[in-house]
Amino acid sequence: MEIAFSRLDERVAKFTISGVSTSFANMLRRAMISEVPTLAIEDVRIYDNSSVLFDEMLAHRLGLIPLRTDLDRYVRRSECTCEGAGCPLCTATYTLSVEGPGTVYSSDLIPQDPDAAPAEEKIPIITLDKDQKVVLEAHAILNTGKEHAKWQATTACGYKNYPSITVTEKCDGCGMCIDECPRGVLEPGDGKVRVIGGRLELCSLCRLCERACLAGGIGTEPAIHVGADENRFIFVVEGDGSMPAREIIERALQYIQKTSDDLVDVINEITGEGIE
Ligand code: SF4
Ligand code: SF4
Numbered sequence: 001m002e003i004a005f006s007r008l009d010e011r012v013a014k015f016t017i018s019g020v021s022t023s024f025a026n027m028l029r030r031a032m033i034s035e036v037p038t039l040a041i042e043d044v045r046i047y048d049n050s051s052v053l054f055d056e057m058l059a060h061r062l063g064l065i066p067l068r069t070d071l072d073r074y075v076r077r078s079e080c081t082c083e084g085a086g087c088p089l090c091t092a093t094y095t096l097s098v099e100g101p102g103t104v105y106s107s108d109l110i111p112q113d114p115d116a117a118p119a120e121e122k123i124p125i126i127t128l129d130k131d132q133k134v135v136l137e138a139h140a141i142l143n144t145g146k147e148h149a150k151w152q153a154t155t156a157c158g159y160k161n162y163p164s165i166t167v168t169e170k171c172d173g174c175g176m177c178i179d180e181c182p183r184g185v186l187e188p189g190d191g192k193v194r195v196i197g198g199r200l201e202l203c204s205l206c207r208l209c210e211r212a213c214l215a216g217g218i219g220t221e222p223a224i225h226v227g228a229d230e231n232r233f234i235f236v237v238e239g240d241g242s243m244p245a246r247e248i249i250e251r252a253l254q255y256i257q258k259t260s261d262d263l264v265d266v267i268n269e270i271t272g273e274g275i276e
């Protein structure tokens with residue numbers, strides 16, 4: 001297996017993974033979406049709410065705010081020594097007290113732990129009119145996207161097969177496929193069409209170029225063929241700011257490794273034989 005990153009910053013990672021099956025690629029995608037724990041607000045104690053929103057709607061909006069998550073600092077409530085009562089090891093506490101007129105933003109949520117602050121400061125929660133007021137206390141806990149989307153660390157996470165484009169001798173360089181390509185992947189060259197250097201990964205495998213070529217009356221076979229490498233995938237992972245994109249990938253791979261190890265242990269226990 002080989003992994004090559006073409007982009008890796010705080011929020012976004014783009015990488016190509018080679019030498020794996022579609023099943024593995026999909027397992028990695030699903031692990032990044034639904035198995036990497038993050039903090040999200042789960043309990044809200046509302047002391048005052050004279051806004052136009054019901055308490056439940058307000059709590060729902062608070063739950064969707066991404067929170068910075070240090071997974072070395074927090075444990076799940078179900079695994080905590082407090083046995084589910086809620087303590088600083090498993091719970092991040094926030095207070096909010098705002099009086100209108102004005103908009104209440106995520107930055108108005110004051111965290112007890114500054115490392116668990118909202119990932120974005122300018123997420124609007126509600127607009128308050130004159131004399132309207134919201135005063136509350138909120139508690140965030142760790143969980144995964146499998147339980148609810150508010151605990152998803154990714155806002156976008158997907159992959160596609162690595163494209164492969166070949167042009168046969170039948171190509172007369174008419175350029176119809178170039179005009180049709182929505183991704184600007186093709187260009188004229190040496191009497192034929194060719195892929196622009198560095199743009200192959202942008203191909204969406206839509207095959208409009210093949211259709212354009214056939215529409216030109218070339219016969220039953222287009223001169224350009226678009227295929228997909230079955231063992232090579234391009235991933236794009238966008239985080240919600242709760243943790244760096246790199247950590248989302250690492251935590252997902254650790255989850256896959258741990259569940260694989262657990263499965264081997266179970267098989268060894270059943271068969272009484274050792275699998276390495
Ligand atoms: S498959 Fe679509 S994106 Fe790819 S080269 Fe053809 S027209 Fe462009
Ligand atoms: S449409 Fe067909 S013949 Fe025309 S440039 Fe493209 S591949 Fe070549």
Ligand SMILES: [Zn+2]
Nearest residue numbers: 080082087090
């Ligand atoms: Zn606890």
